[in-house]
Amino acid sequence: MKRSLKFSTSILALAFCAGTAAADTYGPFPITDKSYSGDRTNSVSYTGQVARSILLDSLKSLAGKADGGANAAETKATMMKYFAGSDEDLAILSHNSKDGFPIKQTMLNEISKGKNISGKTYKGLVPGWPGNMTGVEVMEHLIHHASMSDGGFDAEYGYDYGQLIQKFGLGAMAYNQAVDNYLDEKLGADNKPNNKPYKDGAAYTGKEHSWDEAFGYFGAPAHALTLEPTQAYNISKKKDLAAGDANGDGMVDLRTEMTFGGAYYAADADKSGTDYLPTITSAFLEGRKLISSANGEALSDAQRAQLVAYAQTIEDEWTKVIAEATFKYAGSVYKDIEKFRADTKNIDADLYRAYGKHWGELKGFAMALQTGKENLGGTAVRLNRLIGFSPVTMDESIVTGIDADGNFVKDGKMSWNAYQLNMLKVQDLMVKEFGVEARKNDATANLADLIKELDSDSGGAETD
Amino acid sequence: MEWIDLGFGLFSDFANPKKRLFFGYLGLSILIAMIWLIIFRKTPLRESLARIFDRKVFFSGSAIADYKVFLINRLFTGFISPLLLTQVGIATAIYMALVRSDLTWWGIYSDASKTLVVALFSLAMFLADDFTKYLVHRWMHKWPMLWSIHKVHHSAETLTPMTVYRIHPLEGILYASRSAVAQGSVISVFYYLFGDQVDLYTVVGVNVLVFMFHVSGSNLRHSHIDIRYPKWVEHVLISPAQHQLHHSVAEEHYDKNYGAALALWDWLFGSLYVSEGQHDMKFGLLASERQSATELSTLYFAPLREIYQRLKRNSARSVRFVSKALREK
Numbered sequence: 001m002k003r004s005l006k007f008s009t010s011i012l013a014l015a016f017c018a019g020t021a022a023a024d025t026y027g028p029f030p031i032t033d034k035s036y037s038g039d040r041t042n043s044v045s046y047t048g049q050v051a052r053s054i055l056l057d058s059l060k061s062l063a064g065k066a067d068g069g070a071n072a073a074e075t076k077a078t079m080m081k082y083f084a085g086s087d088e089d090l091a092i093l094s095h096n097s098k099d100g101f102p103i104k105q106t107m108l109n110e111i112s113k114g115k116n117i118s119g120k121t122y123k124g125l126v127p128g129w130p131g132n133m134t135g136v137e138v139m140e141h142l143i144h145h146a147s148m149s150d151g152g153f154d155a156e157y158g159y160d161y162g163q164l165i166q167k168f169g170l171g172a173m174a175y176n177q178a179v180d181n182y183l184d185e186k187l188g189a190d191n192k193p194n195n196k197p198y199k200d201g202a203a204y205t206g207k208e209h210s211w212d213e214a215f216g217y218f219g220a221p222a223h224a225l226t227l228e229p230t231q232a233y234n235i236s237k238k239k240d241l242a243a244g245d246a247n248g249d250g251m252v253d254l255r256t257e258m259t260f261g262g263a264y265y266a267a268d269a270d271k272s273g274t275d276y277l278p279t280i281t282s283a284f285l286e287g288r289k290l291i292s293s294a295n296g297e298a299l300s301d302a303q304r305a306q307l308v309a310y311a312q313t314i315e316d317e318w319t320k321v322i323a324e325a326t327f328k329y330a331g332s333v334y335k336d337i338e339k340f341r342a343d344t345k346n347i348d349a350d351l352y353r354a355y356g357k358h359w360g361e362l363k364g365f366a367m368a369l370q371t372g373k374e375n376l377g378g379t380a381v382r383l384n385r386l387i388g389f390s391p392v393t394m395d396e397s398i399v400t401g402i403d404a405d406g407n408f409v410k411d412g413k414m415s416w417n418a419y420q421l422n423m424l425k426v427q428d429l430m431v432k433e434f435g436v437e438a439r440k441n442d443a444t445a446n447l448a449d450l451i452k453e454l455d456s457d458s459g460g461a462e463t464d
Numbered sequence: 465m466e467w468i469d470l471g472f473g474l475f476s477d478f479a480n481p482k483k484r485l486f487f488g489y490l491g492l493s494i495l496i497a498m499i500w501l502i503i504f505r506k507t508p509l510r511e512s513l514a515r516i517f518d519r520k521v522f523f524s525g526s527a528i529a530d531y532k533v534f535l536i537n538r539l540f541t542g543f544i545s546p547l548l549l550t551q552v553g554i555a556t557a558i559y560m561a562l563v564r565s566d567l568t569w570w571g572i573y574s575d576a577s578k579t580l581v582v583a584l585f586s587l588a589m590f591l592a593d594d595f596t597k598y599l600v601h602r603w604m605h606k607w608p609m610l611w612s613i614h615k616v617h618h619s620a621e622t623l624t625p626m627t628v629y630r631i632h633p634l635e636g637i638l639y640a641s642r643s644a645v646a647q648g649s650v651i652s653v654f655y656y657l658f659g660d661q662v663d664l665y666t667v668v669g670v671n672v673l674v675f676m677f678h679v680s681g682s683n684l685r686h687s688h689i690d691i692r693y694p695k696w697v698e699h700v701l702i703s704p705a706q707h708q709l710h711h712s713v714a715e716e717h718y719d720k721n722y723g724a725a726l727a728l729w730d731w732l733f734g735s736l737y738v739s740e741g742q743h744d745m746k747f748g749l750l751a752s753e754r755q756s757a758t759e760l761s762t763l764y765f766a767p768l769r770e771i772y773q774r775l776k777r778n779s780a781r782s783v784r785f786v787s788k789a790l791r792e793k
Contacts, residue, residue, distance in 0.1 A: 338660065341574065421570045424563050447559055447655050448552045454651070454664055455482075464601065464628070464685060464707060464724050 024225040025246070026215060026285050027256070032296035033197045033205045043204040043292075049174075049216025051112035052120060053260040055082045056169040057094030059117075059143070063152035063162035076147035083143060085116030095254055101238040102251040103258075111255055122172035128367040128384040130401040130408070135172040135371060139165065141406060153356055157399055157408050158391040163360030167325075170261045171368020174217040175318060178262075180373045182214035183311035187304060194291060195298040207291045207299060207307075214311075215284045218318065219260030222246065224281040229270035232277055235259045236267075262318055269324040269438035276321050283313040315373060322369045323434035326383075329362035330426035331441025333391065337420040344416055347394060359391040366426075379433045386426050388412075392419040474538045481668040481675075484628055484682050493625070493683040500691045521688055525758035526621040526748075532760055533616075534629040537636060550641070554648030555655075562656045574659035581658045586665045588650050590673040590725075596646040598729040600638065601722040612770040613638075619757045620686075621748040623711060627686040632767050677725045686711075692739040702727045705739035711747045718750075 027044035059082050066075045082090060089109040097103045105111055122135030129138045146152060146161030153160050186192050192206030202209065223246040224232055231243035235252065236259040244252040244259075252258060259267060266276035287310040290303060299307065336355035340347050366387050370380045390399035390410070398412040424443050430436045477483040478490075494516060501512040521527060563570060573581070604614035616632040631639075654662045667675040684691055685707040693703040702723045710721040720737035723730045730736035748757065756762040 417571045417574070421563065424570075428560060428563065444556050444559065446660060447556060447652070450655065450660075450662060451552050451555055451648075451651055455669075464597070464710075464722075 024223075024285065026220070026222040026224075026281070026288065029208070029288060029292045031203050032208070032292060032294070033203065034195075034296045035197055036201075036203050038201070038203060040203040043208050044212055044288075045204060045209060046212045046216025047112040047255050048115050049213055049219075050255050050258075050260070051108055051115040052117055052173060053217075053219055054092055054094060054108060054111065054254065055090075055115065055117050056166055056173060057260070058082050058090070058092065059169070060152075060162035060166040061093040063143075063146040063149065063165060066147050066149045066152060068150040069148055072148045076144060079143045079147060080140075083116065083139060084118040085114065087114075089113075092254070095238075095258065097251075098238055101241050101244075103238075104249075104251045104253045105255075117169065117173055120173050120177050121169070122176045122371045124371070126172075126367055126370070127380065128363070128370060128387070130389045130399065131406065135168075135176070138367075139169065139172065141402075142168070144406070153353060155352070155356070156393065157410060158352075158356045158359055158393045160356045160360030163357055164364045167361050167364020168367045169364075170265075171322060171365070171371040174219065174261050175322065175368060176371040178214040178217040179311075179315040179318060180371075182210045182217070183314060184373055186210040187308055187311060189299075189301075189304060193298050194294050195296060205291070205296060207294075208288075211284070211288055211291055211307075214314070215288070218262045218280060218284065218314070219258075220263035220266075220277065220281050220284075221259055222256040224259075224263065225278055225285065227267075227277075229267045229277060232259050232267035233264065233271060236264045262321060265325045266317075266321045268328075269321060269440070272438035272440055274324070274438045276317050276324075280314050280317045280321075283310040283317075286310060319369070319372055319374075320434050320436060322365055323430045324436045324438045324440070325365040326362060326369060327427050327430040327436050327442075328438075328440040329358050329365060330387075330423045330430070331443050332358035333362055334420055334423035334427075334443040335441065337392075337416050337423070340416060352394065355391065362426075363387055376433075379429065382429060383426065386422040386429070388414070388419075388422075392416055474535060482670055484678060485625060486678070489678045490625060490683055492679050493681045493687075496681040496691070497684060497687070497689040500689060516689065518688065521622045522624055524622040526619075527624050527626070529758045529760065529763065530620065530624060530626040530630045533631075533763060534626050536760070536764075537629060537631070537633060551644040551648045551651075554644055555652040558649055558652035559656055562652070570656055571659045573657050574661060576658060576661065578661055578663075581654075581661045582663050582665055585650075585654050585658075585662050586671055586673060588654065589647060589664065589671055592646045592650045593643065593674075594724050594726050595729055596642050597639075597724040598722050598726075598733075600642045601724070602733075602735070604635070605719055605722065609771050609774060610638075612767045612774070615749060615753065615755070616763050616767060618711060619749055619755055619763070620711070621746075621757045623686040623688060623708060623747055625683040625686055628683075630763075632764065634767070673725075682725075690739070690741075690743070690745075692741065695738050698738045699727055699731050699736065701725065702730075703739055705741075706737065708745055708747070709737055709739060709742070712742075712745045713748050713750055714745070715750075717745075 028042035029044050031040060031043045033043070059079055062075065062079045062082065066072065081088065089107050092106055092108060095103055096106070108115070117139070118136055121139055124135060126133055126135055126138045129141070131137075131141065133141060142161050142165045145154065145159070146165065149159070149161055152162040187207075187210070192198060192210050194205045194207040196206055198204050198206050198209035204212070221227070221232065221235060221244065227243055231240055234240035235244035235257070241252065244257045246257050247253070263277060263281075266280060270277050287307050290306060290310075291299070294303060333355065336351065336358055339351055340355075366383050369383070370376055376383075388398055389401065390408070392398055392414050393410070396413055396415055397410050398414050399408045399410045400412040401409050403409055427439075427443055431439070477485045478487050480486055481488065497516050498512055501507040501515060502509060507515065604610045613632045613635050617627070617630050617635070620627045620630055651662070665672040670678070681691065681704060684704040685702070687704065688708075690705040690708055691703055692698070692705040693701060697703070698706055702721060702725065706721045706727065709717045717737060720735050721727070721730055722735055727736055749755065755766055
């Protein structure tokens with residue numbers, strides 16, 4: 001109740017401010033830092049976060065290049081450059097130009113230099129993955145196995161490493177950094193204050209940059225509020241140049257015009273009627289306006305309280321976006337198993353591959369959900385037990401852990417039936433604990449369809 | 465244009481095989497009545513026709529009230545149709561409760577033969593529907609407040625197929641809710657056990673068993689054609705004569721034969737009354753309860769008035785009881 005009150009209050013505040021706002025684009029904002037002496041005129045900067053989103057997406061592309069063992073060492077070395085950083089200028093592998101959709105940058109240094117993922121990855125324990133590892137260690141473990149896989153897939157365990165790395169990374173890096181760091185302790189009065197530059201010589205104050213960094217991790221294009229969900233979604237799919245090219249230079253600038261990670265999944269859910277993307281983006285934009293309005297002075301307690309309210313909206317909604325994605329892919333896995341059931345002895349290889357992909361997305365998001373600010377407690381335990389350490393594989397066996405060398409141990413058994421039921425329970429958990437509303441791939445939709453199809457009004461109102 | 469639509473809307477039941485008044489079922493009922501009168505009752509053809517299309521029945525004040533109530537109630541169906549959504553809600557809630565429970569039967573029969581699943585489901589839907597009709601109908605007679613509502617139906621002094629719609633709108637809502645609960649429960653339990661295999665055997669979109677009920681003359685239940693079945697059959701299926709007897713004013717017929725299609729429930733719960741070949745039964749309410757069979761205002765408002773007065777009496781009684789109890793203390 002308190003939460004929803006706070007939420008609706010901030011929506012109201014947003015609606016009010018939006019009416020008077022000059023622009024609905026995130027940036028440019030003027031320089032307010034009094035000590036700045038350079039010639040920049042825009043205090044907005046989040047290119048480092050954009051670079052990290054690209055590094056993460058590029059890792060997924062790299063996993064797809066593994067050829068079943070022969071190039072394992074080389075693949076692993078390359079992947080580690082993208083994960084842990086490199087002195088070289090790395091190529092952008094995930095967002096390349098295509099016909100009708102030119103992209104401005106091809107190399108990471110054109111966006112930001114010297115960035116890595118590992119330094120910004122969740123340091124806490126990840127109970128959803130075997131081996132009692134931290135977020136960083138889980139990523140390294142996944143990279144290690146990805147490099148030995150066949151095009152990113154390991155049929156024996158049903159793992160799609162590219163999906164696991166990317167989806168878990170959306171939580172362990174982006175979501176965690178934003179909600180548990182920039183929108184959390186960095187909103188404190190003495191942490192990165194607004195009357196000092198973020199670091200010496202910077203064109204932005206402490207609070208300005210903290211806020212921008214969080215926005216960068218969310219991954220929305222700066223002009224997201226002018227877009228329909230489908231447009232924001234299609235930019236990421238490299239399908240709608242007009243929607244992406246906000247400045248009209250005929251190409252998409254990855255620094256400000258692309259839809260990444262969290263924003264992409266917000267838009268995906270919004271296609272089913274929710275409004276995560278505009279709600280989160282508005283909260284970011286209004287927060288940024290508020291910081292800018294302080295004009296380089298320290299924020300008052302009231303201003304900070306308002307900022308914290310915006311941050312709370314962002315955290316709540318972003319968490320729901322991840323829960324929506326978890327719900328969606330639990331539904332995909334459910335449907336995949338439904339297809340297998342016709343003949344579980346002869347499962348089609350392509351169907352099984354798709355199942356592995358969906359499971360990787362499901363598992364990645366489920367683990368991502370546990371890297372936020374709140375401890376999910378029993379919900380996390382339940383979620384991890386329902387999904388398990390691996391999908392049910394061809395012979396109905398499942399991974400139960402890893403051995404001392406980090407190899408998977410697959411000595412558990414679970415029936416297709418039981419696992420399909422678990423998927424239903426995962427969806428139920430997302431509804432009950434997170435109140436997801438978009439509910440893509442709702443597994444109970446079949447039941448609703450059945451009832452509508454039967455329309456068995458056998459004289460419902462006929463009385464005798 | 466809108467008036468034409470409304471006109472079609474009002475009479476759409478006659479073209480809908482899911483409804484008892486579907487013209488095909490009405491036609492078959494006439495045929496069955498002819499066979500009954502000519503072959504079993506040895507009535508000449510002309511006389512049979514005259515008897516079936518008896519002006520005294522179809523143009524009686526009671527029957528004309530039936531037609532008016534039918535048309536007025538059609539306007540209420542807009543309120544009742546959202547119940548399909550309610551059915552989805554009920555079914556999903558029961559299904560998810562089963563999913564969340566510790567039962568481990570989810571989908572355990574999803575590999576069962578489709579033929580068997582569909583046959584079982586069709587039967588279960590029919591039985592659940594028919595049994596809950598029996599049950600709710602019985603309550604309508606036994607509970608005074610529900611009886612106030614159901615009396616509208618029993619005030620009919622002549623029976624025509626249209627009498628099936630001679631009901632108070634509240635009864636319509638109650639019956640539609642019953643249907644949502646009964647079918648929602650069966651569908652969810654079957655879906656829980658059998659998964660996506662679940663389906664109905666249908667003819668013209670209707671559960672085959674319901675279809676059989678209709679083609680075998682369901683419309684004759686509300687008519688003056690007293691078709692009887694052999695005694696043993698009347699223990700299983702309700703004959704038209706048995707239902708007409710349910711509408712009889714005679715004391716011994718009171719509170720008997722609540723069943724819709726099956727007589728089994730009446731037999732099982734002691735309310736069965738097999739037909740005895742009584743001719744020219746008098747239909748309607750007991751003299752003590754008689755109210756106008758033709759006044760629309762009585763049909764629609766008397767039940768509300770009675771319920772209000774009963775509630776008032778009951779609350780006054782409770783107040784007296786409580787104050788007396790307090791005084792004694």
